Amino acid sequence: MPQVVALYRHPIKGFTPESVESLTVQADGRVAGDRVLAFRFADAATPEERDGLDHWPKAKGLALQDFPALAALHTRYDDAHGRVRIEHDGAVLVEAGLDDAGRAELTDAVTEFVRGTREGRRLERPGRLPLVLVGDGETSRFQDRARGYVSLHSRASADALGEAAGTGIDDRRFRSNIVIDGVDAWAELEWNGEVRIGDVVLRTEGPIVRCLATHANPDTGERDVKVLTTLTGALRQNEPTLGRLFLPAPQSDGQTPVGVIRVGDEVHVL
Template identity: 75%
Template sequence: MARVVALYRHPIKGLTPEARESLTVQADGRVAGDRVLAFRFADAVTPEDRGGLDYWPKAKGLSLQDFPALAALRVSFDDTQRRVRIERKDELVVEACLDAAGRAELVAAVTEFVLATREGRRLQRPGRLPLVLVGDGEASRFQDRARGYVSLHSHGSTAALADALDAPVDDRRFRSNIVIDGVGPWEELAWSGEVRIGELTFRTQGPIVRCLATHANPDTGERDAKVLTTLTSAFGQGEPTLGRLLLPAAGSAEATIRIGDEVQAHSPLF
């Protein structure tokens, strides 16, 4: 029987996941508290329009794709107090609220950290500094896709990838909201129609084509695994794909998903 084995949200776009015992899926299909903040380059603080929806290209702000060292930071977010805490190796980097003074503290600390990494020179390119912390800490706005989705992958798929790499693969590399177990490798890619997780029914959307963010070790920030080429060469994929996107079925109200929830899906190829 397939079940949810891990849940994550990412309060700040491009920084580390925050493990949760439960996630609230909003009526709009986004996870509450997920990607509600982002560090944007100075010349890219205004969203682009994508079919009437705000769109924030990850290449125009801090993201693991271009700044893998960010993975070494640990983020926790207090929704009630609107307070962000960032640590590295169990040492406090910065802790501040989302008022003007607190945002300035957060920007200064993260800028200092990035400039000291091997990717620091990228941050010094024209138009990038000073960074700006955007987002109100409530609205989920900074997914890679303008529509915003719930993301899911199976532990079976990451285990198959680990075998191909001959090295452990942490599920956090893939920055999914939901990790499940109890299905075969890649089975989630074959789902069609409805998927039920706990008491919430989803409709399957597209697969997730991966980027260089997955090469970053989620503890050290070092690029230590050739995930993309392994997905295409070892598994014959046309594009490096792992996991898929979901949206609540039409008319769904806000609902909660919990670790241990049963997963029911139709997989015609398995």
Template identity: 75%
Template sequence: MAHVVALYRHPVKGFTPERVETLTVQPDGRVAGDRVLAFRFADAAAPEHRDGLDHWPKAKGLSLQDFPTIAALRLRYDDAEHRVRIEHDGTLLADAVIDDTGRDELVAAVTDYVLASTDARRLGRPGRLPLVLVGDGRTSRFQDRARGYASLHTRGSVDALGAALDAPIDDRRFRSNIVIDGAGPWSELDWDGEVQIGELTFRTAGPIVRCLATHANPDTGERDAKVLTTLTGSFAQEEPTLGRLLLPGPPPADISWQGGVIRVGDEVRVG
């Protein structure tokens, strides 16, 4: 039986995920508390617009695709206090509430860290500094796509990739909200139609094409695994793909989809 084995949310885009026992999926399909803050470049502090929706391209802010060293930062977010705490290698870099003064403290700490890292050259390009911390700490809005989704992958796919790389591969590289076990490797790529997770029904959207973010070790920030070429080479994929996007599922005709809670251990049914 396929079932949920891990759940994650990512309060600040690109930074340490929080492993949790439950996730609340909102009526818009996004995960509550997921990507509610983001560090954006100076010339990209306002959203772009796509199909009438706000869109925040990851290439225009701090993300693991271009700044792998931020994976080494340990971040905690307190929803009740709207407080962000950032550490590196046991040293506290910042601990601040999301207000004007706190945003300045967090931006200064993260800027200093990146400028002292091997990613400094990228941050120094025109239009990137000063960084801007955007988001209200409550609204989930900084996903890679304008439309809200939850994301999922199977533990079997990650294990198969690790075997091909001859190295252990951590689920956190793939930034998914939901990890399931008890399903065959790559089976999520073939899903079509409805997916039932616990009491929630989703419908499948596209498989997830991966980027260089997956090369970053989630503990050290080093690019230590050639995930993309392994997916296209060892598994003959046309594009490097792992995982699946999920949209709010089709409700009865007279009832709106209201979202709900997913729990570790929930059963997963497809079709």
């Protein structure tokens, strides 16, 4: 029986995810605590709103696509106390709250780190400094897409990519919320209709076309696997695709429920 083998959330957009035991799917289709903070470039506008839902294109602030070294920063977010802890190479780079002083401390530490990386010169381009830590720490709003979505991929798909690339592939590289096992490679791309994970029913949306962010090793920040050209070359895909998007399935009364997905939950294609 297919089941959930890993769950992730990304409190800070563009940073390596946190591994968690459960995820709450919100009524708007997003994951609680996911992309609730972001480091905005100085000249970027506030998050746009389309149909009442915010989103945050990668070009507005720090993201792995242009700053792969960010993957080497491991974050933990304490929701209850509004505190962010960022580590690098096993040592604490910074830990602070989300008050004005804490945001300044977090921003200064991340700015200094990025300046010292291979991509540091990109931060010096006009309009990018000073960085600003935005987000209230509660509202999930810094997704790439206006609609949000819950993301999922199978371990078999990641393994098939790794075999084609000639190296092991870490699930975190794809920044999915949900990783499942017990299905064939690419099976999730063939699903249509509704899927039940534990007690949560989701409806299938589009496939996930990947970007350069997947080239970054989630521990070192090095671009060490050519994911995009492996998908379109060795695996003969028309577009570099791995994983699937989902939204909660509406109930008979027209309301979309909030549900919790846990590691070990079974996956049923309805």
